[in-house]
Amino acid sequence: MRITTHAERCVGSGQCVLTEPAVFSQDDDGVVTLLTDRPEGPAAEGARKAVFVCPTRSLSLMED
Amino acid sequence: MQDGNPAWMLTRYEDVRSVLADPRFSADRLAPGFPILAPGQREGLSRQPKFMLSMDGKEHNDARRPVISEFSVRRVATMRPRIQQIVDEAIDELLKQPQPADLVKWIGHPVPAMMVAELVGAPLEQQPYFRDLTSRILAKGVTWEERFEISKTLRKFMDELIQSKAENPGDDLLSRQIIQQREEHGEVNFEGLSALAHLLLFAGHDSSAGLISLGVYTFLTNPEQRAAVMAEPKERIPLAIEEMLRFYSITDIGAARVALEDVEIGGVTIRAGEGVIASVYAANHDPEVFENPGELDLLRGDRHHVAFGYGPHQCLAQNLSRLELEIVFETLFRRIPTLRLAVDVDELPFKYDSVVFGLHALPVTW
Numbered sequence: 001m002r003i004t005t006h007a008e009r010c011v012g013s014g015q016c017v018l019t020e021p022a023v024f025s026q027d028d029d030g031v032v033t034l035l036t037d038r039p040e041g042p043a044a045e046g047a048r049k050a051v052f053v054c055p056t057r058s059l060s061l062m063e064d
Numbered sequence: 065m066q067d068g069n070p071a072w073m074l075t076r077y078e079d080v081r082s083v084l085a086d087p088r089f090s091a092d093r094l095a096p097g098f099p100i101l102a103p104g105q106r107e108g109l110s111r112q113p114k115f116m117l118s119m120d121g122k123e124h125n126d127a128r129r130p131v132i133s134e135f136s137v138r139r140v141a142t143m144r145p146r147i148q149q150i151v152d153e154a155i156d157e158l159l160k161q162p163q164p165a166d167l168v169k170w171i172g173h174p175v176p177a178m179m180v181a182e183l184v185g186a187p188l189e190q191q192p193y194f195r196d197l198t199s200r201i202l203a204k205g206v207t208w209e210e211r212f213e214i215s216k217t218l219r220k221f222m223d224e225l226i227q228s229k230a231e232n233p234g235d236d237l238l239s240r241q242i243i244q245q246r247e248e249h250g251e252v253n254f255e256g257l258s259a260l261a262h263l264l265l266f267a268g269h270d271s272s273a274g275l276i277s278l279g280v281y282t283f284l285t286n287p288e289q290r291a292a293v294m295a296e297p298k299e300r301i302p303l304a305i306e307e308m309l310r311f312y313s314i315t316d317i318g319a320a321r322v323a324l325e326d327v328e329i330g331g332v333t334i335r336a337g338e339g340v341i342a343s344v345y346a347a348n349h350d351p352e353v354f355e356n357p358g359e360l361d362l363l364r365g366d367r368h369h370v371a372f373g374y375g376p377h378q379c380l381a382q383n384l385s386r387l388e389l390e391i392v393f394e395t396l397f398r399r400i401p402t403l404r405l406a407v408d409v410d411e412l413p414f415k416y417d418s419v420v421f422g423l424h425a426l427p428v429t430w
């Protein structure tokens with residue numbers, strides 16, 4: 001699984017960080033950043049949820 | 065709606081989410097066809113600087129972007145010690161009161177008011193005055209005229225505060241915005257900052273007060289669930305908060321939109337110029353998405369509810385709100401384990417008459 005971000009759409013709600021802190025973080029401007037783009041195990045599950053809760057669809061997921 | 069025009073009401077989770085994230089729907093409260101929920105809404109809004117809440121697309125993005133770092137998960141976490149102090153002081157005050165005491169008056173209103181005062185950097189000596197104004201503007205029984213007067217006084221307070229920050233910046237949100245604006249544009253957008261300060265006040269105060277009082281009420285009336293939550297407060301209070309947010313979904317007012325073009329939603333065509341209310345409450349009770357949605361289960365742990373809205377307008381300060389609630393509940397029940405309702409549940413004045421749900425009063429003893 002691979003995660004990509006569309007930072008230009010991010011509104012900094014932090015939903016991704018709250019949902020899966022092992023994968024997502026926010027930079028000094030409050031915009032989403034990735035700690036890894038290939039999460040595995042429980043982090044992959046968390047990342048899937050984060051993609052779903054993001055209010056601006058700023059995250060996308062590609063299955064390998 | 066108040067102006068006699070009909071509006072579409074969306075109740076399915078999927079439909080609510082798709083409309084709130086769709087740029088073909090406008091959040092501009094002055095746009096033709098926008099659903100009018102409260103009498104005087106349009107007149108009132110046309111007389112003040114535009115709120116972020118009412119902006120679309122690039123304009124909204126440009127207004128929101130500079131502020132989001134203030135509410136990032138990391139930044140909010142650094143506020144914990146100060147929030148703890150605010151909450152402890154409010155509980156000290158509550159404990160000094162004769163019993164029964166009103167939890168809304170001593171915790172529900174002052175804690176969020178102090179939080180806003182802290183964010184905007186109101187000087188310490190002015191905080192009691194500020195807290196008094198914000199509580200009065202939202203109190204029950206205040207007439208429309210009085211509310212207007214208090215609102216003018218608050219506006220003056222904020223505008224003077226912004227002016228003094230511009231002359232003498234400190235370490236607070238408004239000062240940081242001022243410094244940033246000067247660096248980027250060479251000047252300060254006073255009108256924009258005034259709108260921002262008001263948004264923080266109005267969005268942050270009533271809703272937080274509502275959730276604090278509903279939350280305490282929920283814990284007091286569900287002793288078994290409360291015991292389960294408090295057995296592991298660190299992990300479980302956050303779960304309980306998500307469930308309270310979902311279950312009460314205290315506001316629908318932020319989720320009105322107007323269609324800018326013809327759009328098909330859930331098999332129905334909504335025409336350009338027609339108003340839409342995306343019911344956050346109904347979405348959060350959609351049985352397709354939440355199992356037994358009418359049941360309050362504090363350990364449910366679903367965080368994909370839309371209580372903070374959805375789309376680019378999703379509540380900016382939601383993580384601050386979560387932290388504030390967490391600290392209030394943890395501290396209150398740790399410090400006053402004998403807290404209980406002082407009246408029967410059917411005597412409690414719930415705010416059925418308000419756009420933001422909550423309680424007008426919550427008499428407690430301990």
Ligand code: SF4
Pocket residue numbers: 009010011012013014015016017031032053054055056057058059
């Ligand atoms: S959930 Fe979406 S909008 Fe919110 S911070 Fe993460 S990427 Fe940005």
